[in-house]
């Protein structure tokens with residue numbers, strides 16, 4: 001066990017790092033953030049911000065020497081950096097888990113090897129792969145293997161003929177082609193697993209997206225118990241196969257014809273778990289800290305129905321934000337990430353809307369949005 005009061009390190013200093021740093025403060029932990037971005041949101045909360053490229057070994061060595069244990073707040077961190085941290089300190093989750101999650105080809109192949117269902121997909125590395133990739137069901141999506149998130153690096157393919165030009169447009173980078181699934185729902189399972197192999201689950205979040213970006217997470221999710229049970233089993237199977245320590249988010253599709261399909265995973269707290277900040281006994285960030293330090297895992301019990309609503313940069317760009325409007329409901333709890341520049345689709349903050357039922361929370365969302373839920 002690493003005692004509260006120790007210094008922890010976070011690779012990446014975005015909003016997830018910021019919220020972990022805030023949780024760490026309550027444990028009297030100092031936080032060192034490693035992020036090449038001088039404006040990284042977590043730096044405002046951290047004791048120390050090491051602002052250096054992830055590849056710079058002297059900076060990494062100082063980081064490892066100064067902290068008791070390290071975790072990640074994003075998956076796009078070079079493999080060599082992860083390995084270095086694992087060798088010179090304690091890194092949780094392990095480098096292999098992060099490396100799988102940062103590459104769609106590795107991730108989808110890993111799911112398939114575990115025997116878990118995904119949307120039909122084909123791997124595209126060289127032009128010779130094009131023919132096979134045209135035989136999966138269309139319409140399909142072309143997704144770059146790396147650096148794609150929030151719908152970036154993705155193109156919709158109405159027919160097999162669209163594949164070659166679309167791949168050209170994405171620079172012929174390694175990619176997957178994935179059949180479009182008619183969706184009944186999307187949801188995520190968030191779990192925390194400790195070094196003894198014990199795992200706890202958060203209540204499942206039903207996720208609604210707008211243009212490929214998470215818009216709302218609704219808890220409790222309206223999903224049959226059998227689907228929820230199966231999703232939890234698959235998520236645990238993934239965590240165990242990876243010998244995972246930390247918070248793991250696994251995203252699922254529930255298709256119109258009732259199939260459960262894995263979408264992707266994140267080796268860290270997840271946007272769809274932000275509801276836990278207010279609606280659960282312990283938040284996903286508390287749990288990330290507890291698993292990192294080998295403290296006993298906390299209770300994940302849901303205290304209130306909740307809807308998490310993402311605040312995107314569009315709101316800032318489309319005119320002055322009327323905070324009086326957004327905050328007038330006494331059950332709305334705001335989180336702003338302190339990002340200096342608003343961009344379309346950029347996550348600037350979120351609201352947790354607590355209510356007596358999910359329906360009541362959704363009614364508040366509709367009110368805030370002038371009649372529509374989203």
Ligand code: AMP
Nearest residue numbers: 119141149150151178179180181209212
């Ligand atoms: P991803 O970055 O792969 O999670 O994709 C972002 C969002 O696009 C997902 O949350 C879905 O809403 C949608 N999406 C991605 N892949 C598929 C698919 N195969 N079928 C239907 N919708 C998809």
